[in-house]
Amino acid sequence: MNCKFKKFPGRILEMEIKSSPEEIVPKSGAVNIEPIAVVDKFSSFYFHNSRIERNEGDVYTVTCKKDKWMELRIKETLKGFRLTFKIGEEDGIFGLGEEVGPLNKRGRVYEMYNIDEPDHSPSKTRLYSSFPIFTILSPKKSIGVFLDHPGYSRIDICHSEEDRIIIDIEGRAFKLYLQGDTPAAIAANFVALTGKPVLLPVWMLGYQQSRWSYPDEKTVLTVAQEFRNRAIPCDVLYLDIDYMEHFKVFTWDRERFPNPEALLSKLRDMGFKVITIVDPGVKVEEGYKIYEEGKKAGYFCVNSKGEPFEAYVWPGKSHFPDFYNARVRKWWGEKVSEFKSVGVAGVWNDMNEPSIFFTPELIEEIKDTVNNLSPDQGMIADFAINQIPVEKRYKDHGKSFFHRDEEGKVFSNRQIHNVYGFNMTRATYEGLMSDNKNDRPVIITRSAYPGIQRYGILWTGDNASLWEQLYQEIQMLQSLAMVGVNFTGSDVGGFGGDCNGELLVRWTQFGAFQPFFRNHTAIGTKNQEPWAFGEKYEAIIKKFIELRYSLLPYIYSSLKEANDTGQTIVSPLLYRWPEDRRTYEADDEYLFGPSLLVAPVYKANSRGRTVYLPGNKWMHFFTKKMYEPGYHYIEAPLDSLPLFIAENSLVSMTEPMQHVEGAIWKDLKIMGFVTSSASICIYEDDGTSFKYVEKRFSRKRVEIWKTENKLLARIHPEAGELVTSQRTINFEIFDGAYIHTGEFTDRGEGGVVELERVTKNQY
Ligand code: MIG
Secondary structure: OEEEEEEEOOOEEEEEEEOOOOOOOOOOOOOOOOOOEEEOOOOEEEOOOEEEEEEHHHEEEEEEOOEEEEEEEEEEOOOEEEEEEEOOOOOEEEEOOOOOOOOEOOOEEEEEOOOOOOOOOOOOOOOOOOOOEEEEEEOOEEEEEEEEOOOOEEEEEOOOOOOEEEEEEEOOEEEEEEEOOOHHHHHHHHHHHHOOOOOOOHHHHOOEEOOOOOOOHHHHHHHHHHHHHOOOOOOEEEEOHHHOOOOOOOOOOOOOOOOHHHHHHHHHHOOOEEEEEEOOOEEOOOOOHHHHHHHHHOOEOEOOOOOEOOEEEOOEEEEOEOOOOHHHHHHHHHHHHHHHOOOOOEEEEOOOOOOOOEOHHHHHHHHHHHHHOOHHHOHHHHHHHHHHHHHHHHHHHHHOOEEEOOOOOEEEHHHHHHHHHHHHHHHHHHHHHHHOOOOOOOEEEOOOOOOHHHOOEEEOOOOEOOHHHHHHHHHHHHHHHHOOOOOEEOEEOOOEOOOOHHHHHHHHHHHOOOOOOEEOOOOOOOOOOOOOOOHHHHHHHHHHHHHHHHOHHHHHHHHHHHHHHOOOOEEOHHHHOOOOOHHHHOOOOEEEOOOEEEOOOOOOOOOEEEEEEOOOOEEEOOOOOEEOOEEEEEEOOOOOOOEEEEOOEEEEEOOOOOOOOOEOOOOEEEEEEOOOEEEEEEEEEOOOOOHHHHOOEEEEEEEEEEEOOEEEEEEEEEEOOOOOOOEEEEEEEEOOOEEEEEEEEEOOOOEEEEOEEEEEOOO
8 A cells, every 4th residue: 555645734634545656546626725745754643633643554543632532444455445434432423415314424324426316315325416524523522534536435434333434435546634623623624625615696695496497488587577576586597408409508499598698688687697507418419519519629528439428318319528628628618608698697507427317228238138028027027127227327337438638548437427517517617717707607516526616506406395305405404514515505395296385485494594595396396486385375485585685794794704714604503512412413403604593494284393502592583582502492383483693693684675786785784682792794895796806895893792781883894995885784682681772874984882772672
């Protein structure tokens, strides 16, 4: 075994392990900073609160504050390597991003191999993305692990052996990153290692409406008009695959969308942005430009004979651009920019695992099997037929096609499978950035790998309109935040199957506290727009979409904070209270931004739920009732949501609008719960451009503090050269006994105001 060690900022140890010095580590592209030192004779390495030591026979031990904590063994196997972490009985394991199941990953097997999996049932071991990043946590110590390997791996977390994490890696070389800090710092360090998240335009924080598919111009305009007629805020509409001509990427079906430019501009006037789907599969069709160009230049993945690899997806027989190659990425990026220039606001990359419906060989194999079966084989026959597509999808397709990087190195897809979607997103991002440096690019991807946050955002794919999956998405949102995917969300209302009024209400209440807030549903399902289930539900849904818009100053400031520091908008409770073991299991609630705790209702026919409130006192956002830390049953009729403000924290709000143009707020309201002091920052800019880089932004700090019986508010400009116009800032602060209100005229220079005690809080 050949081992090399390097040190990265944040006290991260990189271990490069190869079976022999000649092996090459396939580039994943995840890490995009340079090491600060080569660790020559590695015998021990200090993390923040722990230390790793190398012993004989590739055994490493981790000690924390002088106690031996865990052990890592690295061994070569037939197919590659096996890593075994021996851990403590009570340690929790968190992370892995897009996986079904609880926040604490103990007791299950997960596979890192991206796949188009529309069935998100609890038995699934993989979905569209791979994030081999996890944190091992026990109340006073934590270790962060990132296995940077774009090929297949299988992570058994205390499933076959209670006290062991066993990772089987397919391949002869990989990198492993280890660090020891608090769970929140570990996550931020990994973001520093793999890149800062993109700063999205503010309208991406608005409500978004989709369906597979709004089939023509007329339908899209009707949906848009419906939103405005009903005064339900909405910023973005989506065009799914049916806008294309025969599913040919970068085309429009001119019968159903005769003049896309005019349509998009009309929608823009109504305050809507339009995002279109872009799939990787390029239809094999003579005379079709993308196909011809790609074929001529050799831009497609190839089969073992070196010919373009052929498989069937939406357009029928298709080729797959080889995004692993920089030249192909550049070409694709130009195509996307050109396509976008008719007025498309953002790009939605789907099917990029890549998803393959079938190949000609697969059909032949199934035919042969069917021919050779006799009906009385019963169960065996059924099994034999089904087994073929399953094997192909999960393993064999990846072996049957190849990538060639820009230096001519060849890799089978199976070796680098997990970065196909990552590189497609990268191609798109780089194309949009080099074309138009004015607008912040918006790219949504289904398939991803660590580092994806540098290029785009993720949504969680084809969930179903089921209560169980609503709960699962609450867990997944947090697991994704823990691996650096700060901006994500599930299809609100559920994708597969029919939704109903109550489920849509509860999912929208949760959705309002997902960074990405989009309602989407599959072809053939019931309509799922906010008004689809009647007035009673529509009114509640509208109320929560409006709540989302009123929280935009708070959410936009958190978004910028995430972009600056790598801290996330969504965080599991264990980030702030890692020493409280109860937070390990409280995975049906989370923190949203610095001040709010959200506990969505995710059970049918419920009118309340139990909420765990950690650490300090909390104030109910709607009833203003105060709670001591601990477990509480919180009433939540259909039009309410258990939402809390932490003691000594603030939230910035504004009047909701129909759609959001810029992130400079006409009016502001500061709401909070302050028993001693609290502060919050309000970040503002034009909301769409990169001018903030040249200081065209305003950052103000609002502080509230209590002196005897008085509450004082101070506003002061902290950074930026943007001057906001005169406006009123209103205050409504609860001090544990009384509500205090006040008003401040913000002319940009800051000041102090004394708040007035108005009421004893009745609750
Ligand atoms: O094979 O474009 O996850 O959001 O509506 C299904 C049609 C392809 C899967 C995506 C979904 C999208 C659908 N797509």
